[in-house]
Amino acid sequence: MPELPEVEVVRAGLAPAVTGSVFRSVQVLDTRSLKRHDARRGDFVGLLEGATVLEIKRRGKFLWMPLAHAEGLGNGDALVVHLGMSGQVLLRETDAPDDRHLRVRLVTEMPDGKPVDVRFVDQRIFGSMAVDRLVEGIGGLVPAQAAHIAADPLEADFDxxxxxxxxxxxxxxxxxxxxxxxxxxxxxxxxxxxxxxxxxxxxxxxxxxxxxxxxxxxxxxxxxxxxxxxxxxxxxxxxxxxxxxxxxxxxxxxxxxxxxxxxxxxxxxxxxxxxxxxxxxxxxxxxxxxxxxxxxxx
DNA sequence: CTTCGTTCCTGTACGC
DNA sequence: TGCGTACAGGAACGAA
CATH class of the missing domain: 1.10.8.50 (Helicase, Ruva Protein; domain 3)
Structure with a gap:
């Protein structure tokens, strides 16, 4: 069960692979994994394709990646990931066979690198991916859907x-x-x-x-x-x-x-x-x- | 406002 | 052997 240490290991593992990369294509294999995505804000795939990952952050068990679009569209958004009970984020070669319980595939490309799959795998579907807006919160910008949680005890803003x-x-x-x-x-x-x-x-x-x-x-x-x-x-x-x-x-x-x-x-x-x-x-x-x-x- | 029970979901481990 | 059922639990939601 991923809790703070496990989510931080995932964040640290993703950081060098996704920071500065661009989402080239996104495939949603099971829409139940988007249950925390508010479709009224726009299509999940459309909001992500072409977006650049600026950084990857974590608070508690939430992960998020602030995004930027060349056209300025969707700036101030972030890709939010929660692993729930059984969620995993895996880095795979794009031609690797599908993992069991693969729910979302994001093909990323570094400025000078070959494409890499960022795969969201989740057996029990308690986890989720969503594109959400960033709002002012404790210690800076946080996704709206995570704005209600307190700081975690390993961050500087914990009181x-x-x-x-x-x-x-x-x-x-x-x-x-x-x-x-x-x-x-x-x-x-x-x-x-x-x-x-x-x-x-x-x-x-x-x-x-x-x-x-x-x-x-x-x-x-x-x-x-x-x-x-x-x-x-x-x-x-x-x-x-x-x-x-x-x-x-x-x-x-x-x-x-x-x-x-x-x-x-x-x-x-x-x-x-x-x-x-x-x-x-x-x-x-x-x-x-x-x-x-x-x-x-x- | 706070507190607490229910619900979502699937693979595994059992009992009969 | 096979079927049914209990169990694992993070967080949103609604009730009290």
Missing amino acids: DDAFVTALRKRRTGIKRALLDQGLISGIGNIYADESLWRARLHYDRPTDALTAAKARELLGHVRDVLGQALAEGGTSFDAQYVNVNGQAGYFEHSLNAYGRQGEACARCGATLRRESFMNRGSHFCPICQRMPRTRSAK
């Missing part, structure tokens, strides 16, 4: 104090808050569970009962785990995540909680558990991450 304050104002469980992209972006199920294991916090611990110091400590663990996962090329837990060359990351071997139910906790030796929460699995140590005794409900 630690504001996060701690906002987190403690919430009246919900800590994991639900970590997964709320409007509060802090980039965290998904894997890194939420890993961060909470490191912070020794139960996933349903009430946010309004956290001390500011504990909230700050948790944020430190979030940064550590995201940074380490990025350094190891991301987590390829179910083989859905690979980099632009189709290679898996190594962080799966460093997971302490996610997917390790039934195994011994690396810290205390207790048997790790998995419980269903928010329609997804939560992995935790029942000894290290106890739910504090609930204050009597009146």
Whole structure:
């Protein structure tokens, strides 16, 4: 499942291949992958063909490429990519056979290079591609469809104090808050569970009962785990995540909680558990991450 | 306003 | 063997 580290690996892999390139032809093989494209703004293919990629940016799990047209048409637009659950962006030779679950093919050409395919492959179709307008947001221009998400903890515009304050104002469980992209972006199920294991916090611990110091400590663990996962090329837990060359990351071997139910906790030796929460699995140590005794409900 | 449940989608892993 | 079903989950959406 691509989360911030995996999306950043993809961004970094795409940057040298697409920055300054021009989209020569675009093929949409499955229109369901364009569900976040607003057709009233124009045809997806028409908006892209002939456009130059100025740069490639990321916030949280969103990727986008600001575009420029020689005619000035569509300037201020960006190609926005979200990988969802199973999305991949692959760089392929133009004559390579179609990948399974290929949804969109963009043929790019560098100023002095041969054409290269940028392929959007997505088994479960929770991901999407769209051409969207850029609007003023946190730290500069962001796609309109990503303007509601908060900065991610690895970017300079993330405000630690504001996060701690906002987190403690919430009246919900800590994991639900970590997964709320409007509060802090980039965290998904894997890194939420890993961060909470490191912070020794139960996933349903009430946010309004956290001390500011504990909230700050948790944020430190979030940064550590995201940074380490990025350094190891991301987590390829179910083989859905690979980099632009189709290679898996190594962080799966460093997971302490996610997917390790039934195994011994690396810290205390207790048997790790998995419980269903928010329609997804939560992995935790029942000894290290106890739910504090609930204050009597009146 | 905030909080939370539902829905989208397909491949895989099961039980019978 | 084959069929049906549960499960994996990011984010938009609507309800309360």
